[in-house]
Amino acid sequence: MRKILFAGFACMAVLMAFYGCGEDSEGEENGDGGIRPSILSPVDVLPDEYDISNWTNLTPCEEANDYDGLYDLINGAAEVYIDNGFVSAAFQVYNHCVDDVCDFRVVHVRVYDQGSADDARAVYDRISTGIGIPWNGAGTEARIDESALAAYTVEFWQRNFFVQIIIEEKTDEGLSVAKLFAAHISEQIG
Numbered sequence: 001m002r003k004i005l006f007a008g009f010a011c012m013a014v015l016m017a018f019y020g021c022g023e024d025s026e027g028e029e030n031g032d033g034g035i036r037p038s039i040l041s042p043v044d045v046l047p048d049e050y051d052i053s054n055w056t057n058l059t060p061c062e063e064a065n066d067y068d069g070l071y072d073l074i075n076g077a078a079e080v081y082i083d084n085g086f087v088s089a090a091f092q093v094y095n096h097c098v099d100d101v102c103d104f105r106v107v108h109v110r111v112y113d114q115g116s117a118d119d120a121r122a123v124y125d126r127i128s129t130g131i132g133i134p135w136n137g138a139g140t141e142a143r144i145d146e147s148a149l150a151a152y153t154v155e156f157w158q159r160n161f162f163v164q165i166i167i168e169e170k171t172d173e174g175l176s177v178a179k180l181f182a183a184h185i186s187e188q189i190g
Contacts, residue, residue, distance in 0.1 A: 042090035042111035045188040058095035085119030108166040120157040138186035
C-alpha cells in the first residue's frame with residue numbers, strides 16, 4: 001500500500017513540476033529561468049467578428065508598429081501618443097449586421113499600446129476634452145465623451161493600453177453598444 005501511495009505522490013510531483021501548480025504559465029522564459037507573463041498586442045484585444053452580438057468587421061484591421069505607421073493612420077494626432085511611449089496600435093471598424101443584412105451603425109475601435117501604465121494614463125489625461133463623464137464599466141479609469149454632435153466616444157486606460165470606442169449613433173442604444181465593446185476589450189486586457 002505504501003508503494004502505491006508513494007508512486008501516486010511521485011507522479012503528482014512530476015506532473016506539478018511539468019505543468020505548474022495551477023498557475024497560469026503562459027508566456028516565455030525570462031533570462032532567470034522564470035516565466036514572463038505573455039504580452040498582449042493591440043490586435044489581441046480587439047473583438048473578433050460576432051464576439052459582440054451582430055457586430056462584424058467592416059474593414060480589415062489597420063496596424064501601426066512604428067511612428068510612421070501611426071502618422072499614416074492619424075496624421076498630426078500621433079504626437080501625443082509618440083510623446084508618451086507609443087509601441088503599437090490596432091484600429092478596427094465594425095458594422096451591425098443581422099442575417100447578413102447590415103445597417104448604417106458603425107463602431108470604430110482604436111487600441112494603443114503605450115508601453116506602460118503611466119504612459120497609457122498620460123495619453124488618457126492629455127487627450128481629454130475636459131467634459132467627459134466618468135464611467136466605471138471598463139479599465140482602470142474610463143469616461144464617456146458626449147461632445148460630438150452625432151457620436152459617442154468611450155475612452156479608457158488599463159495596464160499599458162489606451163482604448164477609444166467611437167459609435168456613430170448618438171442614441172441610448174448606441175451608447176450601450178459602445179459600452180459593450182469597452183467592457184469586452186477591458187476583459188480581454190485583463
